[in-house]
Amino acid sequence: MKGLPALRLVLPPLRDVQPDSVLEFAAYSRAAPPIERGQQTLAELGRRWPGAKVDAILHSADLTLAQIRLPPLSAQDRRVAVTAAIEPFMLGDPSTTLIGYGPRAADGGVSVGWVDRDDARAASHCLRECGLMLRTLWPTPFFLPAPHGGWVAWCRDDYVAVRSAQDQGFVLPIAADAAKARLLAQSAQEGLAQMVWIGEVPAWWSAQGLIAATAVPLEACWQVQSPPWSIGVQTLGVQDGTGASSWLRTTAWAAAAALIWIGGLNIYAARLDHAGRTLKSDIAQRVKTAFPNVRTVVEPLRQARQQRDAQQVAAAQAEEAELAFLLEGAREHMAFAAGQVQRLDYRDGALDVVLMRGTSGAPAVTPVSAASSPAPGTGSSGRRRASDQPAKAGEPAQPAWIAAAEQAGLEVEPIERGWRLRRAAPAPQAAVRSAEGTTGRPAQSAAAVTVARRSP
Template sequence: MKVDLLRLQLPPWTDPDDPTLAVRCGWRGSGGAWRDGGTLALGEVAGRFRSRRCEACLHPGDLPMASFTLPPLSGRRLRAAVLGAVEPCALQPLESLVVGFGPREADGTVGAAWLGARAMDGWTRLLRRSGIAVRGLHPPAAFLPLAAEGWVGCRVDGWCIVRTGRSQGFTHWMTEGADHAAGLAAPEAPAFIRWLDVEEADAAARWSGEDWRWSLPSAEAAGVSGGTALAGPAFGWGAIAAAVWLGGLNVYAGQLATQGQALKRQMAARVKAVFPDLPVVVNPVQQARQQKDALAAGGPQAAGSGYAGLAQGAARLLAEVPAGQVQSLRYAPEELRIRWRDGGVPSSEAWGALQARAREQGLAVESGAGVLSVRMAASSSAADAAALDPQRKDPP
């Protein structure tokens, strides 16, 4: 039989693996009229009906439903808010659930439902093995008609199924013999609820619902609907979030490095402005501290004949050294230590030329472990001392 739309109501989940499992069905013909097909074995459904589209709804006892009042969010933020609202209501961790939810209504409420991932995968496999392809599993209220006013409900296997709006509804367990109205007494319940008798005249009407806009996605159709959300692939989302976080961290680190270089250049300019005798500023903080200590120890003249003199001599000494070979500069009493960068140590030929220039400038140089030590030559030191103390007499 060719039908336009076939709908199935699944029985309670019992980890089934039997195509003879009984399901209730209804269909819509090409003329738009709905028919109730009663109860059929699942294996018979695919052989009896050739449908353009097939939908299935879960049993009300397997699918908790709720409506949550949420702020005006959309996309990932709305999904995160729904999962946060579902978590305290669920009896399982979010990682083991499939969660579906609808759009946010004008009153701020969002309808949601959740099911164990094991049950979802089991139903998907069984339906596929029976030759039935569904895009998702719907809440049972999705197949009920939408009333222009009030609510629409029916009773199935001791459960009350109620559709309260375009994309919202709920299920409620009713004890045997209990009155529908008494069981649904609530402040938000409307004055009028249309109850369908699914066993008699209203059997076809129970399948005729339209405009329901969300479902719980099956394994093959995860993410088909814009209003669905999966909690199962939490690890995948965590990996994506970690990648985004690492990318942002790298960008932030690059910004800090650029800011650090700019700050170092500003500090070097300020140190150069305060101590104009410095020929080159490699480590602004260290050189400023050393210059200050030299001034405090011996005054301007001592600074000029100590650190400043050595720095000026070292600058002239290294004038012919390619730029970028010096890593740091450190001043110790009567000695200036220059550390080469990796690979910047002069060759033996360049070292000989460096020693020759040092002697011409009255400097003594030593090299070891990647460090160049610059001192005033003995004769030069004596001349400086005599210049500082005119009354000093050298011993005979």
């Protein structure tokens, strides 16, 4: 929470942390020195600074420190290598511990420390109940000032914590004489010039008289800026002082993101549905426009295919009927052409009967293109009929079969070496009846049929 100080607490053993535990504390606005120091219970600190972030100094009884050597590794591989290196020193599964380690030195040395995970979780839970947020766990030696030409040590509850270098240290129980002797021997082996003690110099150290010792007040420990490394609490779910409330915030943000996503999905689905309905309506309208006899469109594609197929079948049947009508007319009225037909062409509702060369029934006039403009003496359709051609002097009149064919509803038009037959246009009265819907001419298509006969 913005504006709250950060707290440093000197913890008792983790299992003994309770809301009524009286602890040494210091409050920091940003960095050392502290803005306030004193002793209060956890509950009082939580009521005074609810939501404050806490850096907790571990008790030596909870902490195990070791020095290992590692080759150059990436950050991810280093974590795995550290766990594998200290596993032989643990009394249980590595997953039951919280592990922290420092940077790799030039000689490959790495300082490692660990605490019991369940004890750390219990202490973190107690702090949360008091309204405080655990951020990090400091190894005990790093609470002490950095040494200059010697070691800095602190005796507390039958344990001694020693900071031997900027990022190194160790803890020892000193209740037994053997432990004291070990510390004396180790300091002598390192060739220490002096030992700095926090508070006062222990009597048993002064009695050895080998290494000079000085004492500094506990106040010096609160001036330390930050440790070179610490034990993180990320896996406890309390990283950066966030506890249960962080999970609630995370859950709330996740729920909000899900709601936004669902809302966006619904909007997108609505747009797709609207586009689909619009497309379906447009297709239905196009089907009705193309096929006016379709009044209700349910399945546009299927209905359009059915109508198309029906029209194609109707057109084909009409073409077949028209061709049959013209063939029947040719058979009935052009008996003179029996055995003399070289080719039959059917196209656009007209049947061309092409005769062999030298056939007596061929037209005696120059054929006129059907595409020419109407002229006086032409039929009602704008095409020049054979009966409209005046006979030249000395030539016989038009054959009688042409008049008979026209009486039977055929139009006869001369073409080169043959005749063109088509259904005659309806009379004006028939055209009126056709407009009134009583009759109709079959739809014509671009179909074409050619029947050819080889010349002998």
